[in-house]
Amino acid sequence: xxxxxITGSTSHPEAEKELHRRVRLRLLRMHYEAGVGHLGGxxxxxxxxxxxxxxxxxxxxxxxxxKGHAAGALYATLWSLGRLSEEELVKFHKDHTRxxxxxxxxxxxxxxxxxxxLGHGLGLSAGLGLAKKLRGQPGRVFCLMSxxxxxxxxxxxxxxxxxxxxxxxxxxxxxxxxxxxxxxxxDVADLGCLAxxxxxxxxxxxxxxxxxxxxxxxxxxxxxxxxxxxxVARTIKGHGVSFMEHRMEWHYLPLTAxxxxxxxxxxxxx
Amino acid sequence: xxxxxxxTLVGLSQDKDFVxxxxxxxxxxxxxxxxxxxxxxxxxxxxxxNMVSVAAGMARLGFxxxxxxxxxxxxxxxxxxxxxxVCFHNLPVFVIGNGGGYAYGVMGAxxxxxxxxxxxxxxxxxxxxxxxxxADVPAAAERIAQAAGPAYLRLxxxxxxxxxALPAYAPWRRLLxxxxxxxxxxxxxxxxxxxxxxxxxxxxxxxxxxxxxxPLLADEIPAALLEDIQRSGHLVAVEEHVATGxxxxxxxxxxxxxxxxxxxxxxxxxxxxxxxxxxSQNYHRKECGLDPQSILALIEKP
Numbered sequence: 001x002x003x004x005x006i007t008g009s010t011s012h013p014e015a016e017k018e019l020h021r022r023v024r025l026r027l028l029r030m031h032y033e034a035g036v037g038h039l040g041g042x043x044x045x046x047x048x049x050x051x052x053x054x055x056x057x058x059x060x061x062x063x064x065x066x067k068g069h070a071a072g073a074l075y076a077t078l079w080s081l082g083r084l085s086e087e088e089l090v091k092f093h094k095d096h097t098r099x100x101x102x103x104x105x106x107x108x109x110x111x112x113x114x115x116x117x118l119g120h121g122l123g124l125s126a127g128l129g130l131a132k133k134l135r136g137q138p139g140r141v142f143c144l145m146s147x148x149x150x151x152x153x154x155x156x157x158x159x160x161x162x163x164x165x166x167x168x169x170x171x172x173x174x175x176x177x178x179x180x181x182x183x184x185x186x187d188v189a190d191l192g193c194l195a196x197x198x199x200x201x202x203x204x205x206x207x208x209x210x211x212x213x214x215x216x217x218x219x220x221x222x223x224x225x226x227x228x229x230x231x232v233a234r235t236i237k238g239h240g241v242s243f244m245e246h247r248m249e250w251h252y253l254p255l256t257a258x259x260x261x262x263x264x265x266x267x268x269x270x
Numbered sequence: 271x272x273x274x275x276x277x278t279l280v281g282l283s284q285d286k287d288f289v290x291x292x293x294x295x296x297x298x299x300x301x302x303x304x305x306x307x308x309x310x311x312x313x314x315x316x317x318x319x320n321m322v323s324v325a326a327g328m329a330r331l332g333f334x335x336x337x338x339x340x341x342x343x344x345x346x347x348x349x350x351x352x353x354x355x356v357c358f359h360n361l362p363v364f365v366i367g368n369g370g371g372y373a374y375g376v377m378g379a380x381x382x383x384x385x386x387x388x389x390x391x392x393x394x395x396x397x398x399x400x401x402x403x404x405a406d407v408p409a410a411a412e413r414i415a416q417a418a419g420p421a422y423l424r425l426x427x428x429x430x431x432x433x434x435a436l437p438a439y440a441p442w443r444r445l446l447x448x449x450x451x452x453x454x455x456x457x458x459x460x461x462x463x464x465x466x467x468x469x470x471x472x473x474x475x476x477x478x479x480x481x482x483x484x485p486l487l488a489d490e491i492p493a494a495l496l497e498d499i500q501r502s503g504h505l506v507a508v509e510e511h512v513a514t515g516x517x518x519x520x521x522x523x524x525x526x527x528x529x530x531x532x533x534x535x536x537x538x539x540x541x542x543x544x545x546x547x548x549x550s551q552n553y554h555r556k557e558c559g560l561d562p563q564s565i566l567a568l569i570e571k572p
Contacts, residue, residue: 105358112330114358117350123320124355127327134289134309135331154351157320164315 016213020050024267027076032260034093040250042073044177044235049077051216060139062128066121067146068102075099078110119152126161129170141170148180151189162228163202172230177237179248195232203230210235240270271425272299274407282415283307291325293318293339322348325363326355334362341367341383357393360419370424371510372554384540388515391485395419398484400457404428409439429461441483442492448475451504451569456481456517459510466562476569488524496530505532513539
């Protein structure tokens with residue numbers, strides 16, 4: 001069966017590059033000013049989040065951040081869309097904030113669920129997708145997941161459910177940065193080729209470069225009418241900051257003033 | 271109780287927001303619900319964590335999902351999904367746990383639910399329903415169906431004494447008035463104890479209250495119960511649940527807060543598996559002193 005086209009926005013490459021640069025800088029500043037870590041997995045997700053929200057998602061589409069630790073990148077993305085104010089953003093990770101280290105329970109209309117414990121987002125997305133299907137409502141449900149998250153059994157339960165119920169509305173996007181909490185994914189719990197496993201469960205899979213907006217856009221712009229489609233996006237943890245790239249410790253470390261200055265310099269040159 | 275619930279759910283399924291998810295259980299009981307709800311009856315497979323997350327996702331878009339399994343499979347296995355996905359967001363997801371307490375008897379410990387409401391009542395917005403009799407089930411289910419937030423329905427076995435005129439369902443009900451101690455019993459345990467108490471001579475009959483909704487809040491304790499406690503001087507809490515997180519603790523706490531502690535307080539509750547052996551529900555109740563004879567022996571002791 002052939003894939004069907006979904007209308008999305010085309011983008012001027014230079015304007016898109018500038019957008020990504022601007023949001024990356026804002027993300028770095030947010031984390032620097034708050035003195036918090038988690039930057040590695042935020043930087044690996046940022047191009048996916050921006051392309052998805054700026055070019056792919058329409059008014060009927062929904063989003064769930066299953067890798068809740070990329071909350072900073074989601075907040076910065078919503079800020080870039082004007083759906084989260086600067087006043088709100090400067091309170092990131094401070095006392096009396098809505099914007100904690102993981103997506104909050106309530107108060108932000110674009111955030112449907114508090115996440116942060118891994119292995120919840122895909123099941124929640126399946127529920128949102130099934131609700132749309134039963135009601136005959138348009139739109140898709142995009143779920144951004146980490147690769148380490150696939151250690152969680154609940155994800156495999158959700159995968160069986162998606163395939164069995166042919167929930168083509170639900171699109172898991174996997175940020176495959178190769179690193180998890182305390183080691184490389186290949187060293188901790190090697191899943192081999194995740195794309196092959198997803199295919200084995202009955203999903204249609206696109207493998208893409210998760211830092212190439214055009215590839216992200218193309219992969220998300222087609223919907224296979226017969227099977228749910230997953231996007232396996234190869235990414236770099238700490239993408240765009242030389243001393244962070246591929247380094248597990250940037251799941252945890254805050255930036256020093258010198259590191260922040262260097263990160264800003266590199267982000268400007270990217 | 272399960273069959274009565276199924277009949278009630280068939281009626282509730284007329285609501286377009288009704289949806290029912292089962293963790294692959296319900297043979298010889300839920301077929302009418304399946305037939306009535308059509309596409310809104312979903313066998314989610316033996317995958318309770320996903321089932322609860324799916325229900326939360328559906329509730330977020332306006333559905334009012336019921337999720338069903340044997341009690342521990344749904345409240346214990348999927349506890350974090352109930353906590354994060356349902357309760358944090360105050361979503362109307364209604365968890366049905368079949369086989370409260372030792373109801374699955376000789377099926378063994380994995381199938382028993384001895385700490386279910388204690389575990390769940392620590393979660394925000396959670397409301398627990400423990401119908402005591404089959405006749406309570408439609409009223410309890412109707413109340414749940416109107417709820418704005420999450421609920422847990424603990425099902426058991428109806429043991430209503432024959433010919434007893436049961437008062438209409440309410441969270442607190444006085445079933446019997448006597449000159450003996452005051453019993454507060456949770457759920458279906460009340461039936462057997464009531465049956466035995468009715469056979470006792472009037473001067474030593476206990477006063478029996480049955481409690482069917484939790485949390486137990488200090489300011490919701492009926493004034494008549496407070497009077498019974500003061501008059502009798504001996505309050506006995508009885509539940510097929512462990513002491514930790516149980517109604518005995520909640521009741522003692524509530525009465526202490528109100529400054530109305532009884533002269534004497536006893537608590538009979540599930541003890542787990544004192545002998546290490548398995549048996550019927552009544553076998554386990556007996557081991558814990560929860561059977562009618564043990565309760566009457568306790569209250570008739572001076």
